[in-house]
């Protein structure tokens with residue numbers, strides 16, 4: 238048997254590629270997962286780690302629910318940093334409250350557990366919140382959060398230990414990928430040639446190496462997000478995914494609510510909206526609190542979005558965070574930018590070449606929530622031909 242031949246090669250070991258490899262391995266296929274860096278370090282490790290199916294629409298909600306269950310199952314076997322502390326959406330004005338009530342009704346219809354919380358109940362659970370901001374909350378107790386800087390690395394260890402038929406290799410940049418003699422041939426940066434019956438490319442925001450012409454006019458945009466992290470505050474009761482008012486004007490599940498279309502943006506939020514800011518909090522396992530985020534969009538690559546941080550955006554985020562919670566004793570320890578690819582009209586990019594090369598990318602801001610569920614569906618469709 239040719240040791241350089243695989244049933245499936247997955248290129249890119251971010252969360253989307255890793256879960257494609259995981260699901261392919263569950264079917265006993267011989268799978269190779271290849272990552273160009275020493276360890277994945279793009280969107281999959283630079284994000285919030287909020288696993289929030291409640292924010293997703295339709296299929297993506299279902300993918301998120303599936304992913305939540307899978308994360309919990311894996312966590313029961315190996316600590317991959319998944320914690321079930323729930324998600325809460327906070328409303329700061331009557332419009333946002335209306336959206337929470339409409340979402341609650343939709344979730345009740347789906348049989349997805351959701352609880353409306355009064356101001357007092359929110360403050361009891363998260364005392365750092367300000368009563369004048371927090372008019373009401375909608376809580377999803379079964380949702381989880383991940384530790385992005387741990388999850389993917391431990392998940393890769395988990396996968397390779399669990400599936401003898403799955404091989405993971407880092408420092409392997411795939412520089413060409415072509416169909417030859419009814420197989421797919423890929424070549425690494427070191428000139429090594431590997432073949433597979435199928436190749437799945439989950440390249441995240443990397444569009445210069447493979448099929449660059451194809452991506453040039455694909456309608457994919459890069460979103461640049463700014464994030465802040467505080468010094469550790471282990472005693473601070475701020476568990477779970479905390480999503481605040483402007484999120485109700487951003488997330489897809491709210492867009493499906495009847496009153497979404499008629500909701501106006503108050504004057505004091507307009508500049509925040511212009512920078513795509515909505516404030517989320519997530520306390521990490523070390524007690525630090527991640528605060529974010531903003532969204533700037535560019536048509537081309539990550540370079541065009543720029544690697545510098547815009548201090549004005551950070552100031553706006555911090556000011557808005559101070560309106561929501563009592564943060565006067567919080568200290569910023571770090572600030573960074575993360576980038577993800579998305580399409581202006583499609584939920585994800587799926588390009589199939591001769592039923593052998595399959596590009597799956599631009600999952601947008603929902604990858605930590607939905608990749609595991611989407612990849613399960615994607616693999617079963619690909620293997621069904």
Ligand SMILES: Cc1cc2nc3c(=O)[nH]c(=O)nc-3n(C[C@H](O)[C@H](O)[C@H](O)COP(=O)(O)OP(=O)(O)OC[C@H]3O[C@@H](n4cnc5c(N)ncnc54)[C@H](O)[C@@H]3O)c2cc1C
Pocket residue numbers: 248249250251252253254271272273274276277278279280281282283284285286287288289409410411412439440441442443446447462463464530574575576577598599600601602603604605606607
């Ligand atoms: C700041 C920020 C906050 C976010 N918060 C959340 C959140 O709270 N919840 C949520 O659900 N989602 C969140 N997201 C979105 C989520 O992080 C992304 O959707 C997800 O990580 C995308 O995963 P991916 O595998 O497609 O891409 P990536 O993580 O970019 O992985 C792609 C991988 O492919 C590799 N690669 C590319 N080309 C090659 C090649 N030719 N050869 C070999 N390897 C290659 C890259 O090195 C990279 O490791 C956030 C994103 C950001 C940036």
